[in-house]
Amino acid sequence: MKSYQLIHELISLVERQENENPGKEISLAEFSGFLSNNIAEEEITALSEDVRFGKNEAPAQDLAYQLDNSIGRLFVYMSRYAKSYIKKALDGTAIQSAEEFTALSILLTHDHLSKSELISNNLQEKTSGTEVIRRLIAGGLMSQADDLKDKRSKNVAITPLGREVLFDIFVDMNQVGKMITGNLTESEKLALYHLLQKLENFHLDHFRKKTISSKADLLSFADNIQASV
Structure with missing residues (x-):
């Protein structure tokens, strides 16, 4: 009977x-899209x-x-959950915050970076990024040296101690990743990853080009996005 009810709903x-x-004439692909939209609206x-x-x-x-506001609100909630899990995973280690962890993780994959490059890659403002670098250098997890090409700039690199601390934390952070994805199935994780990567590409482009520097920019770009979708 349940199958009959499903067929009736499809008809x-x-x-x-x-x-x-x-x-x-409605094609299968068009009906599939129509069906997905209706399911999404019901959900x-x-x-x-x-x-x-x-x-x-x-x-x-x-x-x-x-819809847009609900998604934004859920992003805020998810980021706060993630921060709370990361804070617990870092408890008792030499790393104090998620920003310090990601800064060291980025440096791990480079011989060195300028301070400004690291701050930009870590998606931080200059003031907060500089403070993260200062703490890591003070803790012996990061070193700095003069940039041979630009005397006004300093390069930073991860130290052997920083590598050791980071690899110790990786095990616990892997559990954080599992906690963040929660009760999603493998296929749901793949779908979510695809959508989040699309958003990451969009926002990273704006971040690097510094296109959103004021409230006016925010409102203007938001209107243009809605018009182009």
């Missing part, structure tokens, strides 16, 4: 798509309620539950 969806596209409706929200300010909640 109803085919009829709905035909009604929305009168006179047009968004079913899962949109945020357990943190109360009953007040319905107009504000309507804005919060718009």
Whole structure:
């Protein structure tokens, strides 16, 4: 009986798509896309309620539950969960933060980098990135030397102690990765990875080109994105 109900739902969806596209032959690929969109809309409706929200300010909640805003909110939540797991994994080590961990991990794959290159690769602002480098140098995990090509610049490299500390942490950080991906299946992880990599490519390009330097830039680019999708 459950199979019959499923077939009935599929037939109803085919009829709905035909009604929305009168006179047009619907291909399997087009129906597959239509089906995916409808499933996604149903899932968004079913899962949109945020357990943190109360009953007040319905107009504000309507804005919060718009698709882009919901995704943004979930990204914030995920980043905070990840930071809490990383903090626990780093407990008792010579590394104090996720930013220090990623800075050393990037350096591990290079002979050396300039301070500005490392800060940029670590997706940090100059002030906070400089403080991370200062702490790592003070802890003996990173060394610095004059840049032979540019006397105004300093190059940094990971030290033997930094390598040792980093490899000790890798084991626990692997468990953090498993915790972050949670109860996703292998296929769901692959789908999520594909989408996140697409977003990473988009945002990294803006970050490196420094295209978003003001509120006006943010609003302008956001409008252009919506118009081009």
